[in-house]
Amino acid sequence: MFGIVAAALTGLCQVQASLAIPHVSAPTVQLDKAIFTGSSTGNVSRFLGIPYAQPPVGNLRFQRPLMHLPYSGHYNVTAFGPSCIQQTDSVTIPYNISPSALEVIEAVFGSYSTGPDNYDEDCLTINVIVPAGVSAHAKLPVVMWIYGGGFEFGQTADPSTDGGAIVQRSIDIGLPIIYVSANYRVSGFLAGKEVQDAGVGNLGLRDQREALRWLQKYISAFGGDPKKVTIWGQSAGAVSVSLQMVTNGGNNEGLFRAAFMESGSPFPVGPITESQPAYDAFVLNAGCSHANNTLQCLREAPISSIRAAINDSTSVLSFSSVSLAYQWGPSADGDFLKDDPQKLVLQGSVSPVPLVSGDCDDEGTLFSLSNANITTDQEVQDYISKYFVRNMPNASSVEKLLQLYPSDPAQGSPFDTGLQDAITPQYKRLAAIQGDLIFQAPRRFFLQHRSSKQTIYSYLSKRDKTTSVLGSYHGTDMQIIYGGGDLGDYLIRFVATLNPNSNTSLHWPTYSPSSPQLLTLLDGPTPLEITNDTYRAAAFDYVTQLLLEDPL
Incomplete structure (x- = not known):
């Protein structure tokens, strides 16, 4: 309590x-x-560090979040609460990586090898950052940040995502907003028949939903307008935003009025029961395989056993990479996600709010370092068959995919870099495939099916293209927002007015079926331009077809 x-x-x-x-x-x-x-x-x-739900400890471990009890007394909220229990892992780095690329990799992944400095099961806390002296009657727009981390790691106490910088910039441009962030359970998306039967799938997504309900109840006291909430995330956080849009038949319960997604869309995931082997392995590693009620055993096990079992599971930084064949991704549990999210999009189960969705040009490079030991065409075919299209009846489906993503380094990612950065014969090919399967193709699929039904803006970031080996890698757009760049101004204007334009350096057009235009961010003297979202069309169409037939 x-x-x-x-x-x-x-x-x-x-x-x-x-x-x-x-x-x-x-x-x-x-x-x-x-x-x-x-x-x-x-x-x-x-x-900082305000509890928004009852602590998920003891018998509440691996349970749905419960509303907090009414507050009383005095709270000193000047420090972030602990991060949630999560996996610690490290990425495998090829021996021939350049010093500049190594520096980037260590900056991006370094903290994941040790985990947060301060973590605890009792972690469901929320942070509210406001313009100083704001009136409780100000009714300012609110943005709620949802962090990424592959649904395995992540925290609000991250110095690279300083909400104070967003609030300060909003003040500077005359559109003050309130910034909110909330911890949610990562490395806690259990899946399997036992989890489905107990109705406790997708717990991290349920935590986010509870935090949004907290906002509706309390944000007015901080000067925020509960009717003007935008949900915003990057990577797994952006996927989370999209899944908050497709749950509940698309009824967002008035919890948010807009969405902003960086490198994440509704991607295809299969039924929760398909992850039974991962659940069984987790139960075994936690010492609960003997129990009649394995979930209850997990709730009663020492936290050291739970943490050890989490670390024994596969991760997004391991050889399987961004394939959701690993332990901790969302799944179609029949409740929070009643079906594969892409099929929910086809069914019209989408909250029709204004949205922004974008990608970096080279989304797959960071995630292809851990499988850089794949060096032949046959090894690529075997890898894709095992981790991405596991249930395809014949090899021809994978063969066609590989025809669309040839081994020629000049056609791989980092894109538009010719033969550079080909640290192995298949690295750039794998980077192109993984970036498109998980990030680029799902974004285009989502926008193509929704752009006639709601207001949409989309972008492509090609900034930092000269980064050795990695190019415009996953997460580079974060620097443009939190670092005070032009994309940050577009974000603030969108949160404040639902339109990213107004006194911006280039007008950002809406995305439509007849004119799927992108705000494209570039290096060099022309930092912004408008381009068409038509690149790699045949490959995207085939990727989408494959994954609708065989979700991850």
Whole structure:
């Protein structure tokens, strides 16, 4: 339980209570019968580590999130709460990688090898960052950030995603907004028959939904408008945004009015029961294979056993890479996701809110380092057959895919770099396939089916194309937003007005069936241009066809 009285507010989540009267100069907000005291720096005030759900510990482990109890007492909310229990892993780096590419890889993946400094099961906390001195009656637009990390790792306490920078920039351009972020359970998407029967699939997505409900109840106290919430994420966070759009028959319950997705769309996933082998392995590694009720055994097991079992599972950084044959991705559980998300799109189960969706040009490069030991055509065919189109009845389907993605390095990713960056004979080919299967083709599929039904803007980032081996790799657009770049201004304007334009350097047209145009971000003297979303059309169409027949 969290703090109903001051004596209970110690230990987990770093949410501490004090009976002392808060210092008058610190920002405060009242929620229920509690006073929350945050901190201010310059023009920005922060309220960090507020619990939004009951701690998922003890018998609530691997259960759906429960609404928090009414607040009372005093809370000192000046530090992020602990990150959720998660996998620690490291990417395999080819021996012939360049020093500049190695520096990027270590920056992107370095923290995943050790995990967060501060983690705990009691991790479901939310952070609210506002313009300093904002009135409770201001009704400012709100953006809720959902972090990525392959559904295996990630946290709100990440210095590279400083919400204060977003709020400060919004003040600078005269469109102040409120920034919110919330921890959700990663490395906790159990799947299998037992999970389906218990109705506890897709727990991290359910956590996000609960955080959105918290916003509806409490954001007004911080000066936010609950009717003006935009959900925003990158990578697994962007996929999460898209799945919040397709759940519940497309009825978003008034929880958000817009969506912004960086490198993530509704991608094809199969039934939750297909992951039974992964569940069985997890149960075995946690020491619960003897139990009649394995889920209950997992709830009662020492957290050290759970964490060890998580680390024993495969990951997005392992050889299987971005294939969802690994443990922790979302799945069609028949409840939160009643079907394969792409089929839900075809059924019209989509929240018809304005949206932005974009990709980086070389999405697959980072994820192809761990399988760079694949060097022949046959090895590529075997790999794709095992991890991406596992249930295809004959080899011809994979053979056609490989014809569309030839081994010629000049046609691989990083794209438009000729024979450069071919660190192995198949690296650029694998990078092209993996980037398109998981990121690029699902985005185009989604937008093609929704652009006549709702307002859509789309972009392609080709920034940092000169990064050795990696090109415009997955996540480079994050730097353009959190680092104060032009895409960040488009984001803020979209959150504030539902239109990314107005006093921007280039007008960003809407995406339509007859004119699928992209805001394209480039290096060099012309940083922005408008291009058509028609590249690799035959390959995208075939990828989509394959994965609709055989979801990941």
